[in-house]
Amino acid sequence: MKIFTASQIYEADKFTINKQQITSDALMERVATKLFEWMHSRLQGAQVKIHLFCGIGNNGGDGAALARHLHENGYAIEVYVVNYSEKRSKDFLINLDRLKERKLWPEFLDSDCSFPKINPNDIIVDAIFGIGLNRPPDVWVANLIKHLNSSSAFILSVDIPSGLPSNRNPWEGEHVVRASFVLSFQVPKLVFFLPETGVYQNQWEILDIGLDAEFLVNTEADYELIGRPEVLPMYRPRLKFSHKGTYGHSVIIGGSYGKIGAVQMASNACLSVGSGLVTAFVPECGYHSLQTAIPEIMVLTDDEDDSIGEINIPFVPAAIGIGMGMGTKDETSKAFGSFLKKVEIPIVIDADGLNILAKQPSLLKDVPKQSVLTPHPKELERLIGEWDNDFDKLKKAKAFSTKNECILVIKGAHSIVIYKDKGFVNTTGNPGMATAGTGDVLTGMITGLMAQGYSSLHAAVFGVYLHGLAGDIGVSADGYEALKASGIVENIGKAYMELLRPPNQENQEGA
Template sequence: MRTLLTSAQMRSADQFTIANKPIASIDLMEKAARAFVQSFLRDEFDTNKSVAIFCGKGNNGGDGLAIAHLLIANGYENIKVYIVDFGKKQSDDFAINLQRIEETRCKKTIINAPADLKNIKADLIIDAILGSGLNKPLSGAFEELVQMINKLNKKVYAVDVPTGFFTEGKLPKDYNGIKAYKTICFQRPKINFFFPESATATEKYEVVDIDLDETFIQKQDSGFYLLEESDIEKLLKPRKLFSHKGTYGHVLIIAGNTNTMGAALLSSMACLHTGAGLTTACIPQSGLIALNTTLPEVMALVRDEYTRIENPKKYQAIAIGPGLGTAPENEKLLESLIMAGQALIIDADALNILGERSDLIDKLAPNSVLTPHMKEFDRLFGEHDHWWDRVERAKEQARRLKIVIVLKNQYTFICLPTGKVLVNPTGNPAMAQGGMGDILTGIIAGFVAQKYAATDAAILACYIHGKAGDGLAHEHFVITASQVATRVSKEIKMLISK
């Protein structure tokens, strides 16, 4: 997995690379500019378009000047550079690249005040005003200039980070920085790109390699790590000769109710396709026909208001919650399982029950897995105004309770008992359909039954769940949960065969 860096750690990586490669800082800047331009030209190959490049006087602005020089060399003829001169300081590398640009035919305008910005008619804008490291919203001349740029309603490409964007930490509700179409960032995505609030600052991002020292980077510890396919390939275990259904464990899925049997079916289906040897669905009597008709491979344990799981230890994994309902009998059933001391996979209505019974949270067995979405998480651990605070609380609670918290979103945060937060990059908006959480619960349970550690089961499930959706999104505008469930086995096979 790739270590994600804070802005301070990224600056340290720059400095270490310069000192130990060795490479001059101006040459590293040139390498970054080349990587940016290569990405930019893949999107914007029409060299007849006009481009306005806004450059501050720091290293981010130096990048912008180098980009201008390279775009001219690649056939762009209508390039105009705007030097944002709101302060006396400038970096040495900015000064070098400014001298270089003055030796070309590139047009250049100095902006001493926002009022100097007039008659911008560019087709495209490149934002290289301010780089990373900001910890407060823009104000004064910078804020005024940025708002003027945003009002142009042009396609904006940001260099490494949109001006005014915090790369880590709590993002302000009223973002007043550059609103980019795309950010082309260097070596690593910014931590905050994985938080929903970042959508205001950039529609998308692309990471380009600038050859910073990877050994140094991987030794840093921001607490955030990005999952990669190679991590999944290392974790997956092939099936061996002479194994049988008992080898791959028995899962109990306590789910479904009179009007919500679909959740039980989806979780059970996903568990089957993940490879559990045996799957039993604990469902109401009214759901038997649906289960037997749809999933004949799944056994049934009929649930009524008096149901208790007499011997929970006979199951290698127990998942509870999808479509369950929050009736008193289900609360008692959840309480009895928690008091039995077995690790559980807890989702949906079981999480809602826990939200009303905070006394049970502290009694959760170590290695239990909670899979809340935003509202379920806040019912469990209190209201949060920002996603950064929410993830910090999840990290704290996972460590304190020695459990795994899978905080679901576009990029799911997997918070481990060690305090680490793993970011899952797979999945897509086509998966914004009901039932996807039920599928994830079934996949986690299926892996736990096969003797994967809870942390590994959560990692595998999140990645493969999203990967299945990504594969389907190539062919479908929207994807149903059933489609994802039936594709899980195929994704596992492809990953394990590499």
Template sequence: MKLFTTKQIAAIDKFTIENEPIADIDLMERASLQMTNWVVQQFSTEERLLFFAGPGNNGGDALAMARQLADLDYQCEVYLLDFGKPLKGSPAINYKRLEEQGKVKLTKLRSENDFPEVSDTDVLIDGLFGSGLSRPLEGLPAQLVQHINQLLNVVVAVDIPSGLMGESNAGNKLENIIRADFTLTLQFPKISFLFAENEQYVGQWEVLPIGLHPDGISETPSPYSFADVEDITARLPLRTKFDHKGTFGHALLIAGSYGKMGAAVLASKACLRAGAGLLTTHVPHMGFPIIQTAVPEAMASIDQHDSMFTSFPDLAPYAAIGVGPGLGLKRNSCRALCDLCDQAKVPMVIDADALNILAENEAWLEKLPEGSVLTPHPGEFRRLVGETTDSYDAIQKQMAFAKKYNCVVVLKGAHTSVAAPDGTLCWNSTGNPGMGTAGSGDALTGIILGLLAQGMSSVDAALVGVYLHGLAGDMAAKKHSEFALMAGDIIEHLGEAFLKIQ
């Protein structure tokens, strides 16, 4: 699914109005009806619905919803911010329709004294300001938002919580943003919904289709997208009857050190579960019996050092290389990683301590083979690119880094983002909080390595790997719960995840 900035969404709205064609008031009615249907499914007619509307199209949506729900026997009241100017366009039409209907109590808010009394069971619908907002709220709107946020009632935001910007919220007044329990976003999620710091405002969000024109969507360029199963399935490699283990690639995994052999085991199992035909895992001498016993399907390459990574085998046989899980930060390991970057001619998957070593030796980033995949968590990412002001700033630096070093950057999180060298960025749509557990990142490294070894492009391997990792985690959580989820459970559900997307 393509994602757009709020300005682009407004342009697609305009395109739809002009080319469907459809009147603005009718498009507003269509959008409002989708939200009305959602409310009907969630709340009973015994609950009073209080609509807080602003003067723009977001308020117009709220006014239309109030009328539609009143016709369905809901108890609706509308509280309209009054700035002393008459409503215009579709909001004015919807306000007149409410007056003519005569079923909804209408109140204009001119000061704090006009704020309504609210009972505990009332549901509050936020339609104050929409995605066109360009500056922080202040004055009476800010007072109203703060008043609503102090209440314990369920809050449902129309399209976007009032006060929240659609992209960057750097410089915004965070105390003047609605804290919604649910956000009913129209056609596309806003980019800011995908950032951890905004969860407290957005709550649970749901995308409601409103029939924006497909040509307007396809013709509007955007570097941003949100992964869906159709796109992921299209990227999967096809297997034919006469394929064999040589066809599916030979991967080299360099992982493990004294006390951290579990990382090598988890990444090895994940690599094989992801479909690599052959896997050689390079481990310190002391790790040989562990890897041979725990992962008999993998071949073992033994480092000359007993407890750390200091060397690697001839790289000629390998289609892809993974390095980092459980590696350690010893000086000899740093030298060996530098040599590896010099000699590698195939894409590498770089994670964990390998990333930390690169962060301390920035010049080595220029040595990375084309199409390498870096998989940092937020802390490792900051070490690579420096501090960021917010998540929007982080993805801009992520995209710039991917372009500069001609690599793929997988920034792990609730909605893991994958930045490609061509300037595009895709957020993942699978996964759950239970995956925030030891070894989960090692499993992801193994999955991407296994897909790369099969000949997938670096971008495809990263996107499919992240999606499968999250999907397997979702399946594992259903069986074990988010609380009890372990990295090994993710690996054990990879087969089920493949079956679901094929």
């Protein structure tokens, strides 16, 4: 699913109005109908007080049109016009007149008004500002927003929480509506998925308002939301007449004294995601533990006992993952630099491999093109430098990816895969995955997918999705606190099965 900018959404509105030969008012009526149907299906006529706060732009017009539908279906409502400007949109005025025709008289709020009392059991519909907000709310509107947030009532925001710009961080966090739920139109907004802006809504859902399919299909987007429909076409099914060599020989390089477990988890994940063969390359101290822990893999060592001093692979692997638990000792850093000069295939670099690159940026020129880098936030900062906010972080990540022709996996609640000017926002995963070793598992999974013939970009996008899905399955059994990285590995197979399950299977089984 594409994630459009505010300007692209406005263009989609115009395109739809022209192609479908409808008025902007008719499109607004579609929006209001969808909003009402969503609320009515859940409230079923319940006599709860609904407070609708409407701005004087098109977002407020949506709110006013929704108020009419709620009133005509017997709901107890109060409508407030947040009168923050003398300029009013045409469609807002049309829907305001329709309210007055039905003897519904909104209360107009301005800087001199006291704010209405709202009980915790009431419902607030926030339709004050939409995606076009380009300046901080006036002080009195900011105070109104704080009043709404302090009410403890359920807040339903129309399209986007009021006070939250669609293309930057808010000017002041306290002046943004804290939405219990957001009903967004046609496409999600990037701000829903970034750490600094995603905190302003607990849940969101997309309402299809019938924007023209031609525009949606043909318009390129800088970001794409990755769910099951997007990754399923990437899946490469196994062939009947195949063997272990068909699915590639992966090499996982890393480990040091006391940190062999990182290689163990990455190797196990690599094998579990489908790599035909897996060899771990570790210092001598890791030999026995790896051979005992994972009998299905092979183990190579160098001459050093507690850290890697030289990297020699006596065969040509299909994919390589390197860095986990490796350390950054001088001899290890030299071995890593020498390895980069020799390797000729795209590789996956994690953890200490990234830290060495950050300390010696001259090595970046030797990283094979199309390689995948999987930094956690601090490792990312070491690579691309400090950022002012999440939007600046994405800008710098794109510049880094373009300059070095690599794929960056920005880990987080919604991990984002960056390749040049394009971002792929993941939808799986949960807070239980914020634990040691999950990054090692991800590196192993991406390596194993590349070994099977997935392109670097598809391996990163598919691997991040499958990794999060395995974590979600693990959490359903173990809970957030008890989920371990090894539990994610154990659920990779179930994640594949969930991905490939026919959508109507549950209904068929229950029939």
